Amino acid sequence: MATYDWLFNMVGLRAWCDTDASTGPMSMAQLLAKTGNSAPEPSYTFAFPSLDELNKACGQIAQTRDVIKGLEDGFLAIRPALRTVLDPITQPLSWMLDGTLYLFTTAPWFLIMAVMLIAVWYATYSLSVVIFNAFCLSFFAFVDHFEPAMQTFAVILVCTIISALLGVPIGIAMSKYNRLQRAIIPVLDLLQTLPTFVYLIPLIFLFPIGESRLYGIAIVLYAIVPVIRLTDLGVRLVDKDVVEAGNAFGMSPAQKLGKVELPLALPNIMAGLNQTIMMSLAMVVIASMVTAPGLGVLVLRGIRNLELGVGLMAGVCIVLLAVMLDRTSKAALSRIDRTKTEM
Amino acid sequence: MTQTPKVSLRGLYKIFGSDDKAVLQHAKAGMSKENLLVSHQHVLGLKDINVEMQAGEITVVMGLSGSGKSTLIRHLNRLIEPTDGEILVDGVDIMKLSTLDLRHMRQNKMSMVFQKFALLPHRTVLQNAAMALNIQGAATEDQEGEAKKWLDRVGLGGFENHYPSQLSGGMQQRVGIARALTSNSDIMLMDEAFSALDPLIRTDMQDLLLELQVELKKTIVFITHDLDEALKLADHLVILKDGAVIQQGEPQSILMAPSDPYIEDFVSDINRARVLRIRSVMQELTEGKFAGDVDANDNLESLIATSGGDTSLRYRVVENGKPVGELDMRELVKALVPRISSSETGTRYH
Numbered sequence A: 001m002a003t004y005d006w007l008f009n010m011v012g013l014r015a016w017c018d019t020d021a022s023t024g025p026m027s028m029a030q031l032l033a034k035t036g037n038s039a040p041e042p043s044y045t046f047a048f049p050s051l052d053e054l055n056k057a058c059g060q061i062a063q064t065r066d067v068i069k070g071l072e073d074g075f076l077a078i079r080p081a082l083r084t085v086l087d088p089i090t091q092p093l094s095w096m097l098d099g100t101l102y103l104f105t106t107a108p109w110f111l112i113m114a115v116m117l118i119a120v121w122y123a124t125y126s127l128s129v130v131i132f133n134a135f136c137l138s139f140f141a142f143v144d145h146f147e148p149a150m151q152t153f154a155v156i157l158v159c160t161i162i163s164a165l166l167g168v169p170i171g172i173a174m175s176k177y178n179r180l181q182r183a184i185i186p187v188l189d190l191l192q193t194l195p196t197f198v199y200l201i202p203l204i205f206l207f208p209i210g211e212s213r214l215y216g217i218a219i220v221l222y223a224i225v226p227v228i229r230l231t232d233l234g235v236r237l238v239d240k241d242v243v244e245a246g247n248a249f250g251m252s253p254a255q256k257l258g259k260v261e262l263p264l265a266l267p268n269i270m271a272g273l274n275q276t277i278m279m280s281l282a283m284v285v286i287a288s289m290v291t292a293p294g295l296g297v298l299v300l301r302g303i304r305n306l307e308l309g310v311g312l313m314a315g316v317c318i319v320l321l322a323v324m325l326d327r328t329s330k331a332a333l334s335r336i337d338r339t340k341t342e343m
Numbered sequence B: 001m002t003q004t005p006k007v008s009l010r011g012l013y014k015i016f017g018s019d020d021k022a023v024l025q026h027a028k029a030g031m032s033k034e035n036l037l038v039s040h041q042h043v044l045g046l047k048d049i050n051v052e053m054q055a056g057e058i059t060v061v062m063g064l065s066g067s068g069k070s071t072l073i074r075h076l077n078r079l080i081e082p083t084d085g086e087i088l089v090d091g092v093d094i095m096k097l098s099t100l101d102l103r104h105m106r107q108n109k110m111s112m113v114f115q116k117f118a119l120l121p122h123r124t125v126l127q128n129a130a131m132a133l134n135i136q137g138a139a140t141e142d143q144e145g146e147a148k149k150w151l152d153r154v155g156l157g158g159f160e161n162h163y164p165s166q167l168s169g170g171m172q173q174r175v176g177i178a179r180a181l182t183s184n185s186d187i188m189l190m191d192e193a194f195s196a197l198d199p200l201i202r203t204d205m206q207d208l209l210l211e212l213q214v215e216l217k218k219t220i221v222f223i224t225h226d227l228d229e230a231l232k233l234a235d236h237l238v239i240l241k242d243g244a245v246i247q248q249g250e251p252q253s254i255l256m257a258p259s260d261p262y263i264e265d266f267v268s269d270i271n272r273a274r275v276l277r278i279r280s281v282m283q284e285l286t287e288g289k290f291a292g293d294v295d296a297n298d299n300l301e302s303l304i305a306t307s308g309g310d311t312s313l314r315y316r317v318v319e320n321g322k323p324v325g326e327l328d329m330r331e332l333v334k335a336l337v338p339r340i341s342s343s344e345t346g347t348r349y350h
């Protein structure tokens, strides 16, 4: 006798419930009862009217696991459609990630170091930042972590570029259309508040595990938020008087964007990129669970196998990489503020 | 002298708010700014503006804060769209221009100087001055050549490669003026262009503008809330109050015959001896003995100095070598007292 029999009797649904009541799959409790080691029934039986509980009273009501199964079936049903759309769009991401990873793992260490230090010099014009970068890179190489560090860096590089390429135009569009801004902000809030694991799950089923875009998408989704937000903010904060001057001298909308709004918003956009880089780093470590290569893999090994030393060493490298990226991008930002270079 | 005006505004109304066309009829029926705000939640920006601006003249628009000066000047290049009325530039109704034609008009016919300078902070002084030509897509050498020429002209030679933030306010506004001149437009709009500058620099800039104007003969629309500045610069003075023109005309005649207590208040504080010119207070030429000849365009202050303060003297007024009138020093002294005194005895003129 189930707790909620009275409910269905009362509203006169008993007949409907009993049509083919016996075909419902057994609940966990029933299964346990069958194997003979179920917990003794509690003397009071006032359970919450959950799906499983209602199912006991009326076979027509689905059990929770049916709902779960339904979710899964539903997702699998739309998967082919989603994949035909997403596959071609995201394919370049795999290529970029694979290509960059290949480059950073096969090029000789001295070449990578030289190119990186030269790039840092041109981005920052700061000798101390170059020296700090050289120190970090040498440390990675010295403790034989150069390759995983470079893998992590390569993934961050690609994901940051993609985030900028997508995020800046989205941010500009948001700053121009209030409606769009109102529509996108909840999405950004969601992306930022969702625990990372939650959106790893659908991604795993959408893309074959082992394909690099799987983690690439996860990282970009997570890290693109600040660059969108700060581009939107930056363009909105551009001095109205200067924009008016552009109008008064007959600038076209494109000229206004290129000659006034973007250059004046650049410090904010760069601040957004700095955050994007840092969030990519955080995510590439977590994404090692879905095959992202690099230092995260070592951390994961440390956790799984309780190899404390391996995890600690990888952690130290991650900290150094984080400080290195942060210092460098902030120095690049302040150089832009300082010399007010053109776009 | 019947010129066609360079710019004319005809029956211009501007109402700020979402339903301005519907509220327009109330404004046209004469509802006041306060009532319009209280009963219809719309701000009356401009009300039945009819102004003609002649080519080669400086038209000064003056009024207190919130009187609608900025709103008015922004109608001339349609940075603000009117609710009703016509704006004619060289006889063309600019309300009928397409987006592209409007952009061309802004590029070629009008330039603007702003109160807060509004320079591009990431560009050098030279690039800022060349902005108009840059927008038009001129060749780099032409841009830089023109920009350099006008920077030299406003006294900024040698600062080409500085950034605006490295210059003082007065110098930044010189860049603003050079930028407007480089566009080579006939019309220059100046919205409180000198209000952010300290008094000495301000006088310098006014002198610079007058000096340039002698040579360039632009049609300048100048906004100010300062009467001294208005009187110094204006060929034609327009006084705004609560969005409406309450008096316009030659500045001297406004000084001599203010048509409204509001303007009387304005003019009561100024140094009349310095502002009034002899031609504004002289009388018909009669026979008799004169203490000497004075120029019609001199101000009263200089004549007081010449006469040594002797009120019994009588002078002959000449203009371009021809006698045009006479001035009794007693009349001069009377003219120094603003007419507002009459209002205190209850005979206020309307």
Ligand SMILES: Nc1ncnc2c1ncn2[C@@H]1O[C@H](COP(=O)(O)OP(=O)(O)OP(=O)(O)O)[C@@H](O)[C@H]1O
Pocket (backbone or CB within 6 Å): B016, B017, B043, B044, B045, B063, B064, B065, B066, B067, B068, B069, B070, B071, B072, B225
């Ligand atoms: N976008 C707008 N929306 C609503 N009201 C406005 C708007 N712009 C101006 N106004 C109103 O129109 C009136 C005239 O403003 P305007 O800026 O033209 O004054 P102003 O004479 O230039 O004053 P100031 O000397 O302070 O610059 C003011 O009452 C102002 O509140």
Ligand SMILES: [Mg+2]
Pocket (backbone or CB within 6 Å): B069, B070, B071, B192
């Ligand atoms: Mg103003």
